[in-house]
Amino acid sequence: MSTSLLLQYFVIAVAVLLSVWVVAKRQFPGIVRKLRVAIALPLLREGRPAWMQLVGRWISPVKQTAADGCGGCDSCGPKI
Amino acid sequence: MSAAAPLRLALVGNPNSGKTALFNQLTGSRQKVANYAGVTVERKEGRLVSRSGRHYAVLDLPGAYSLHAASLDEAITRDLCRGYLPGEPAPDVLVCVVDATNLRLHLRFALEVRELGKPMLLALNMADVARRRGIHIDLAVLARELGVPVVETVAVQQNGSAALVEQLDRMAEGLQPPQRQIAQGADLHQETRRLLAAAVQMPTRTASIDGALDRWLLHPVFGLVALALVMFLIFQAVYAWAAPLMGVIAAATGWLGDSVGAVLPEGPLSSLLVNGVIAGLGGVIVFLPQILILFAFILALEESGYLPRAAFLLDRMMASAGLSGRSFIPLLSSFACAIPGIMATRSILDPRDRLATILVAPLMTCSARLPVYALLIGAFIPQRQVWGVFNQQGLVLFGLYVAGILSALMVSWVMKKWRRDKGEHPLMLELPSYRVPQVRDVLIGLWERAWIFLRRVGGIILALTILLWFLLSYPAAPGDGTLSAIEYSFAGRIGHAMTGIFAPIGFNWQICIALIPGMAAREVAVASLATVYALSAADDSAAAQALTPLIADGWSLATALSLLVWFIYAPMCISTLATIKRETNSWRKMSFATIYLFALAYGASFVTYQLAVLLGAG
Numbered sequence: 001m002s003t004s005l006l007l008q009y010f011v012i013a014v015a016v017l018l019s020v021w022v023v024a025k026r027q028f029p030g031i032v033r034k035l036r037v038a039i040a041l042p043l044l045r046e047g048r049p050a051w052m053q054l055v056g057r058w059i060s061p062v063k064q065t066a067a068d069g070c071g072g073c074d075s076c077g078p079k080i
Numbered sequence: 081m082s083a084a085a086p087l088r089l090a091l092v093g094n095p096n097s098g099k100t101a102l103f104n105q106l107t108g109s110r111q112k113v114a115n116y117a118g119v120t121v122e123r124k125e126g127r128l129v130s131r132s133g134r135h136y137a138v139l140d141l142p143g144a145y146s147l148h149a150a151s152l153d154e155a156i157t158r159d160l161c162r163g164y165l166p167g168e169p170a171p172d173v174l175v176c177v178v179d180a181t182n183l184r185l186h187l188r189f190a191l192e193v194r195e196l197g198k199p200m201l202l203a204l205n206m207a208d209v210a211r212r213r214g215i216h217i218d219l220a221v222l223a224r225e226l227g228v229p230v231v232e233t234v235a236v237q238q239n240g241s242a243a244l245v246e247q248l249d250r251m252a253e254g255l256q257p258p259q260r261q262i263a264q265g266a267d268l269h270q271e272t273r274r275l276l277a278a279a280v281q282m283p284t285r286t287a288s289i290d291g292a293l294d295r296w297l298l299h300p301v302f303g304l305v306a307l308a309l310v311m312f313l314i315f316q317a318v319y320a321w322a323a324p325l326m327g328v329i330a331a332a333t334g335w336l337g338d339s340v341g342a343v344l345p346e347g348p349l350s351s352l353l354v355n356g357v358i359a360g361l362g363g364v365i366v367f368l369p370q371i372l373i374l375f376a377f378i379l380a381l382e383e384s385g386y387l388p389r390a391a392f393l394l395d396r397m398m399a400s401a402g403l404s405g406r407s408f409i410p411l412l413s414s415f416a417c418a419i420p421g422i423m424a425t426r427s428i429l430d431p432r433d434r435l436a437t438i439l440v441a442p443l444m445t446c447s448a449r450l451p452v453y454a455l456l457i458g459a460f461i462p463q464r465q466v467w468g469v470f471n472q473q474g475l476v477l478f479g480l481y482v483a484g485i486l487s488a489l490m491v492s493w494v495m496k497k498w499r500r501d502k503g504e505h506p507l508m509l510e511l512p513s514y515r516v517p518q519v520r521d522v523l524i525g526l527w528e529r530a531w532i533f534l535r536r537v538g539g540i541i542l543a544l545t546i547l548l549w550f551l552l553s554y555p556a557a558p559g560d561g562t563l564s565a566i567e568y569s570f571a572g573r574i575g576h577a578m579t580g581i582f583a584p585i586g587f588n589w590q591i592c593i594a595l596i597p598g599m600a601a602r603e604v605a606v607a608s609l610a611t612v613y614a615l616s617a618a619d620d621s622a623a624a625q626a627l628t629p630l631i632a633d634g635w636s637l638a639t640a641l642s643l644l645v646w647f648i649y650a651p652m653c654i655s656t657l658a659t660i661k662r663e664t665n666s667w668r669k670m671s672f673a674t675i676y677l678f679a680l681a682y683g684a685s686f687v688t689y690q691l692a693v694l695l696g697a698g
Contacts, residue, residue, distance in 0.1 A: 008349035015352070016550050019543035026540050027600055027654055 036061045086127070086135035087252055090171035092157060092193055094186045095143030096512050097177045098205040100124075101235035103140035106245070130245045134252055139171060147192045153426055161196055172255060173248065174200045180210035180217060180232070181513055183280055187272045190226070191262060199255040200228045203244050207232035209513065215282050222279035227260030236518055290513050297386070303393045310386075314377040315478040319463075319471045322369040329369070333362030348553070355614035356549030361537055363610030363627050364603045367451040368533060372526055374450065378415065379525040383517035387412065392511065401489035402496025403440075404433040411437065411488065414444035418656045422663055436495050438660055439673050440488035442651050445481050447529075448602035452647050453480055455606050459632040460640040484648050487680075536601060544597040544604045545611060552593070552615050566616050585646070585682060586639040586689040586698075590616070599654055602647070638692035642685040649681035 024032050036059055043056030091099040107126025128136040141160060142153035156165070163170025176193045178186035190202055204210070204217060223230040231247045234240035262271055276282075297303050337358040344350040381387055391408035398407060406428045414421030421441040428434040445453075457473050466472050551571035558568065566572045574596070575589035582592050590612045598605035610627045613634075631640070651657060651674055661670040692698060 004345065005347060008347050012348055012352055012550070015546050019546040022539065022543035023547065023600065026543075 033061045086137045087173060087248075088137045088139065088169065088171045089128075089173050089175050089248065090139040090141055090161060091175050091177055092141050092161060093143060093177035094145055094179070094182075094189050097143065097179045097186055098233075098235040099143065099177045100140055102177055102203065102205060102233060102241060102244075103138060105235055105241050106136075107138050128245070130249050132249045134249055136248065145189060147189075147196075161193070161198070170198070172199065173251060174198050175203055175244070175248075176200060177203045177205050177233075179512075180204040180207045181213060181215060183217075183276060184272065187275055188268050191268050191271055194226065194228060194258045194260075195262060197257050197261075199251065200258055201244070201247060201251060202226060202228055202230045203233045203241075204230060205233045205235055208234045208237065209515075215280065217281075218279045222275065225260070225275050225278050227258045236521065293514055294389070294511070297389055298392060300393075303389070307390055307393055310381070311481070312478055314374065315481065316471050316474040317377065318370050318373050318477065319474040321373050325369040326366050329366045330362070333358060333366065337362070351553065351615070352546070352549055356545055356611050357542065359614040359627075360545035360549070360607035360611045361542060363455075364451055364541060364607045365534075365537055367454050367603075367606075368530065370454055371447055371450055371533060372530060374447070375416075375529045376522060376526055379522045380517040383515060383521055385512040385514045388511050397489065400493075402436060402492040403489070404428055404430060404437070407433065407437040410441060411444055414441040414446060417446050417448070418442045418444065418653070419659045422656070422659045425663065432499060435664065435669065436492045438663060439495065439669075439676070440492050442653075442656050442673070442677060443484050443488040443491065443649065445484045445648070446602070446653075447533075448653070449647050451603045451606045453477060453644065455609075455628060455631070456640050456644050459628045459635075460637055480644060480648060487648065491676075491680075536603070540601050541604050541607055544600055545607050548593070548597055548608050548611055549615070552612060564616060566612070571612075584689070585685040586636070586642040586693075587646075588635070588639065591639070591643060602653060605647075636692075637697040638689050641692050641697070642689035645688045646681050646685045649677055649684055651677040651681075 040056045040060035043052050043059065048056070091103055093099050103124065103126060106128045124140040126138045126140070128138050130136065139160070141157040144154040144157040146154070147158045147161070159165040160168055161171065161174060174193055174196070176190045178190055194200055202222070204219070207217075210217065219230050219232065229247050229251065231243040233244050262268070297306055337354050340358060341350060341354045344353065391412075394408065398404070403411075407425070410421045410424040410428070412421075413424050418441045421444065422438050425434045425437045425441070428437060454477075457476050461473050461476050464472050466475060548571060551574075552566055552569050554569060556568070557563070557565040561568055567576070571593050572589070575593040578592035578595075579587070579589050582595075587595075590609060593612055594605040594608035597608050606627070609631065613627060613630045657670055657674055660673050661667060664670065689698075
């Protein structure tokens with residue numbers, strides 16, 4: 001396989017993975033959140049190396065705040 | 081309170097007194113404003129720094145006619161003002177916003193607020209309109225009689241809130257409760273009349289222009305004719321005015337696809353960009369002019385004060401169909417998107433009326449359906465004049481919107497019969513004065529609409545288009561494959577499997593594929609079709625062809641009609657279903673909505689397709 005083709009497949013793989021992430025985050029935020037918590041928790045356990053804890057913190061979802069009432073359509077209608 | 085802590089202000093007042101417009105001006109926000117009651121159903125918070133450097137936290141509360149709450153949004157206002165809302169400290173100052181042209185109604189609520197005994201300020205909003213109408217308000221007398229400071233504001237004018245901020249700075253030096261209280265046993269209406277007599281000179285109760293317009297626009301026959309005419313003209317304009325700009329966008333997309341195809345070497349990346357991203361997104365973005373023209377009219381009507389009159393005209397029809405008059409605003413919001421429409425049902429008091437409105441809100445034609453309608457109408461309905469004046473494509477679009485409305489009325493009527501509800505809830509509606517729409521507000525609204533659309537195109541629609549391209553391109557065709565490559569792909573196989581269910585309603589495998597990503601956002605159905613056909617094309621010149629002629633050649637009229645009908649009814653949006661679940665707090669009700677809408681869509685498409693085939697359109 002030529003380097004050019006390999007590079008093309010790499011770009012496509014990144015684009016597809018990013019798209020999966022965007023769609024999952026938008027359409028299934030609850031599941032994505034639970035998944036992030038499940039992955040992050042073992043990495044954040046006491047005694048884990050610093051780099052692992054850093055990755056765990058990066059993966060863990062941000063603390064939930066009061067919802068603004070948006071149902072997920074990203075304010076595609078009048079704000080009320 | 082420490083010197084650094086911001087003072088908490090709460091904007092309270094009757095619905096449609098201009099609280100949100102004032103909130104926007106004070107905080108620099110861009111919350112939705114309109115010339116009808118019930119636009120705000122949740123509290124919103126913003127920050128204000130006055131010229132003196134003092135910091136304020138500004139709360140915009142839902143409008144209320146009384147502190148004796150009769151609905152959820154009124155209860156929020158009442159509890160917050162009294163400091164009963166959990167986790168929400170009581171405001172330090174209440175800014176009671178009143179419509180200076182409608183003091184008879186608004187002062188009554190101001191008196192109720194004053195009785196809370198908290199530091200308070202009265203903002204006479206729309207003071208400019210009041211002056212133009214010859215309403216003279218003696219601010220000093222009103223302030224003395226009320227026992228609270230009174231200032232004039234014009235929320236839609238630059239610096240229209242300057243006097244309010246200056247007064248707040250003065251008040252912040254030492255907060256004082258109101259200097260007067262209503263006499264024991266005195267009536268609020270009586271006190272309102274006393275205040276009006278002391279401080280206000282009103283030459284006419286309503287402006288003569290309002291009366292003259294209402295005589296025609298609220299007439300039981302002419303009013304309905306005028307409403308139908310307005311709606312009809314809007315849809316005509318959507319087609320007649322958008323065509324040149326759509327042509328430019330389509331040409332630009334084609335040029336971009338050709339240029340990228342020429343620069344990149346042949347391979348998977350070129351296919352992704354040309355057949356996936358550019359073909360898919362270009363197929364959606366071309367409908368932006370139509371969306372903006374439609375919203376320009378809706379925004380102008382909102383601002384003008386005509387929409388509550390439309391609610392008044394349609395009230396009898398809605399009541400006989402089992403909907404409350406309060407359903408009008410939620411259903412109207414659903415034309416932009418069902419999600420805010422469903423949330424707006426919180427202002428409906430009766431839980432059964434609220435549920436009925438939630439269940440029919442997805443039947444209103446949301447803006448995401450417009451690209452699908454426009455694509456199919458452009459492909460199958462000839463662009464010709466009817467009776468020498470009307471655009472035939474505009475007529476069909478108008479018909480689709482009407483079909484959605486009539487279906488919603490029929491469904492709610494069936495629900496009313498089902499629950500054997502004979503009760504009717506009278507509509508209490510405040511008719512605001514007519515206003516010439518502010519060009520700035522309409523332009524802001526249009527900019528927001530365009531930005532939201534483009535964000536969706538660059539976000540969820542782009543992501544789904546890339547995923548669909550991947551599913552349509554892999555796995556590649558085997559070396560000895562006899563069919564086209566797309567038939568061997570994941571999506572091709574899924575599409576063919578789905579035709580077992582959808583063939584009776586005339587959907588081919590390409591349409592079946594487009595239905596799945598369309599569940600995330602309806603417009604993606606158009607992008608998906610563009611990608612499917614671009615990848616199915618035998619050569620590059622065929623792939624570069626626009627989607628409209630491709631489907632015009634490849635589909636029967638019966639299939640196109642069936643798909644149009646499908647999109648009137650199908651709940652093709654996961655976010656809407658999630659909102660129904662959240663607002664009803666019931667999986668059962670959400671499941672019911674999903675099943676009944678899909679059943680309705682399938683049944684109506686089946687009848688349409690089979691009838692069209694029988695009539696020779698298959």
